[in-house]
Amino acid sequence: MAGKKGAKGLSVQxxxxxxxxxxxxxVLKRFLPIPTGVPNTTIDxxxxxxxxxxxxxxxxVGGLTAFFAHLFTDLTWGDPWWSWIIADALFGIVIGxxxxxxxxxxxxxxxxKLVKFNVLQVAANIVCWxxxxxxxxxxxxxxxxxxxxLQGIVATLTNSIAxxxxxxxxxxxxxxxxxxxxKLTKE
Amino acid sequence: MQADPExxxxxxxxxLWIKRLSGTTKIVxxxxxxxxxxxxxxxxxxxxxxxxxxxxxxxxxxxxxxIRSLVYAIIGFxxxxxxxxxxxxxxxxxxxxxxxxxxLGRGFFALTLEELFxxxxxxxxxxFIVPLILAFLFTTDPSELAAGMNRLKIPYKxxxxxxxxxxxxxxxxxxxRQISLAQQARGLEISQKANVWHRIKGSTxxxxxxxxxxxxxxxVTTQAMRLRRFGxxxxxxxxxxxxxxxxxxxxxxxxxxxxxLGILLFQVNGGRFYNPFTS
Numbered sequence: 001m002a003g004k005k006g007a008k009g010l011s012v013q014x015x016x017x018x019x020x021x022x023x024x025x026x027v028l029k030r031f032l033p034i035p036t037g038v039p040n041t042t043i044d045x046x047x048x049x050x051x052x053x054x055x056x057x058x059x060x061v062g063g064l065t066a067f068f069a070h071l072f073t074d075l076t077w078g079d080p081w082w083s084w085i086i087a088d089a090l091f092g093i094v095i096g097x098x099x100x101x102x103x104x105x106x107x108x109x110x111x112x113k114l115v116k117f118n119v120l121q122v123a124a125n126i127v128c129w130x131x132x133x134x135x136x137x138x139x140x141x142x143x144x145x146x147x148x149x150l151q152g153i154v155a156t157l158t159n160s161i162a163x164x165x166x167x168x169x170x171x172x173x174x175x176x177x178x179x180x181x182x183k184l185t186k187e
Numbered sequence: 188m189q190a191d192p193e194x195x196x197x198x199x200x201x202x203l204w205i206k207r208l209s210g211t212t213k214i215v216x217x218x219x220x221x222x223x224x225x226x227x228x229x230x231x232x233x234x235x236x237x238x239x240x241x242x243x244x245x246x247x248x249x250x251x252x253x254i255r256s257l258v259y260a261i262i263g264f265x266x267x268x269x270x271x272x273x274x275x276x277x278x279x280x281x282x283x284x285x286x287x288x289x290x291l292g293r294g295f296f297a298l299t300l301e302e303l304f305x306x307x308x309x310x311x312x313x314x315f316i317v318p319l320i321l322a323f324l325f326t327t328d329p330s331e332l333a334a335g336m337n338r339l340k341i342p343y344k345x346x347x348x349x350x351x352x353x354x355x356x357x358x359x360x361x362x363x364r365q366i367s368l369a370q371q372a373r374g375l376e377i378s379q380k381a382n383v384w385h386r387i388k389g390s391t392x393x394x395x396x397x398x399x400x401x402x403x404x405x406x407v408t409t410q411a412m413r414l415r416r417f418g419x420x421x422x423x424x425x426x427x428x429x430x431x432x433x434x435x436x437x438x439x440x441x442x443x444x445x446x447x448l449g450i451l452l453f454q455v456n457g458g459r460f461y462n463p464f465t466s
Contacts, residue, residue: 010344012418013409019351020408024401026352027359032393034386043383045390049398068349075324078261078317080221140225141312142283142459144276151271166391170398177399 010060017057018064025050025069030076046073047159048166051095051121055171056104059096066092083136091128095121102171109175114168121163129155204434205246206326210335210427212435213323216243217316219442223449224315229461230304232452233311237318239445244318247326254321265313269306280305286464301464308460329353334425343423351408359397366396 010018025046033042046069054062067089074080098117102109130152137148224236272279280301281287288300333350337343370392371377377389412418431439453459 009342009418012412013405015344015347015418016351016409016412017405018348020355020401020405022348022352023355023359024397026356027363028394031360031363032390034383034390043387045394049394052398064345064348068352072352075320076257077264078320079313080316082221082225142228143309144272144279146275147271150275162387165387166394169391170395173395173399174402 014057014061017053018061018068021050021053021057021061021065022068022072025053025065026072029069029073043158043162045162045166047091048162048170050092051098051163051167052170052174054092054096055098055102055117055167056174057096058099059093062092062094062096063089064092083140084133086136087128087133090132091124094124094128104171104175105178109172114171117171118164118168121167122160125156125160125163129153129159203246203248203326205243205322207432207434208326208438209338209429209431209435210327210331210333211338211431212335212438213327214332214335214339215439216442217319217323219446220319221316223446224312226459227449227452228308228312228459229449229452229456230308230311230463231461232449233308233315236445237311237315239441240316240319240322243322247322249321249325253325257321258317261314261317265310268313269310272309273302273306277302283460284462284464288464304463328427330425330427331429334428337423337425338428344418347417355404359401362400363393363397366393 028049029044029046032045034045050062050066050069053065067085070085070088071080074085098120101116102113130149133155134145134148134152137143137151138145220236220240224233227233276282277296277298278287280303281299283305284301286301290298290300290303292298329350332353333346336346336349367377370389375389375392377386377393381389452461456462
């Protein structure tokens with residue numbers, strides 16, 4: 001159903017999922033940030049929804065959604081910050097690969113799968129926000145290392161928490177609606 | 188982007204030249220300048236870009252009340268970043284420019300002229316493109332933008348993603364507010380009074396209805412688009428497609444000249460930084 005189904009390019013569903021995904025992630029990033037107490041850092045539920053969307057529709061949808069949603073959010077805050085946009089897009093692609101083992105649409109969710117999903121998301125967060133984004137800031141923008149690594153580490157932590165709690169809950173809720181549909185078996 | 192009703196609202200201003208610009212031109216200007224402004228630390232050049240951006244801002248004739256909150260947010264964000272950079276590396280300017288003129292204080296946090304100059308350049312980098320973004324944000328039609336992207340050889344399905352998302356953002360903002368108010372009426376505390384954990388839980392309760400209605404919408408829209416045979420051809424035509432005008436060409440060429448100038452300045456300065464301290 002999802003992802004690349006047609007002969008070439010994105011399937012219709014992937015196009016729509018990306019379009020709607022961008023809109024939702026944008027709204028969440030823009031209107032529902034939860035401050036953590038540390039200045040300039042928020043728990044970003046947009047990333048949680050992004051991880052959920054990627055887990056259902058795959059890497060292409062995840063990557064494109066992350067890229068454009070981050071770009072639009074940055075545009076409404078001022079300057080597009082390319083190093084973080086690229087890091088976010090990579091994160092979307094990586095988390096999209098969780099579709100291959102989660103198989104939410106075909107099989108029931110197990111605890112083992114959710115653990116695997118969370119291991120993947122934490123690893124992806126560390127690589128994208130803890131390494132790629134700060135290095136991009138240093139190389140592209142010539143910002144001092146101390147500041148960008150602090151921001152990167154905080155982003156890694158808050159995103160891991162947001163995704164670990166909220167995306168996992170969303171997946172469980174979604175998994176319930178899916179397995180109920182599959183109770184009838186074809187003879 | 189979310190300015191769709193506002194664009195209609197001041198339709199008497201339809202004849203502004205910035206509104207007649209093609210989406211392609213706007214993308215080229217925005218991405219081109221953002222890319223070169225990202226790399227360059229040449230003060231004069233950044234000021235030149237700021238002036239170029241201000242031309243568009245002036246042309247858009249935006250009302251202050253429309254952009255007020257945005258401008259405040261950008262100022263706050265920029266200041267916070269400046270403070271962070273200074274606190275973490277007050278000697279970064281010296282490191283870059285190679286000299287040290289102490290203005291006041293001593294020790295680690297001594298304020299040097301070099302650091303101030305670096306911070307000034309960084310502020311310019313943060314803000315030079317803001318007038319341009321504000322101008323384009325309030326004068327661009329989503330369909331026009333998608334048609335403009337497609338002209339730049341971006342696959343039309345990706346252009347359609349962007350158009351769809353711009354179409355749905357106002358819908359989801361409305362839906363988000365409705366769900367949020369409904370949940371608050373039922374006693375959900377998501378304001379600053381609640382602690383972080385309660386706010387996450389509360390936000391999730393807003394998120395879940397929003398997510399599931401959006402998943403439904405994905406199904407419905409997919410079916411509607413399949414019925415109209417979306418995506419069966421290699422190309423598509425655009426209702427909002429407009430040929431480039433003379434003004435479009437002039438502005439695109441100006442942008443290209445500005446970018447080339449920026450690259451030449453790397454050679455002149457022997458790097459990304461313009462250094463007034465060593466001469």
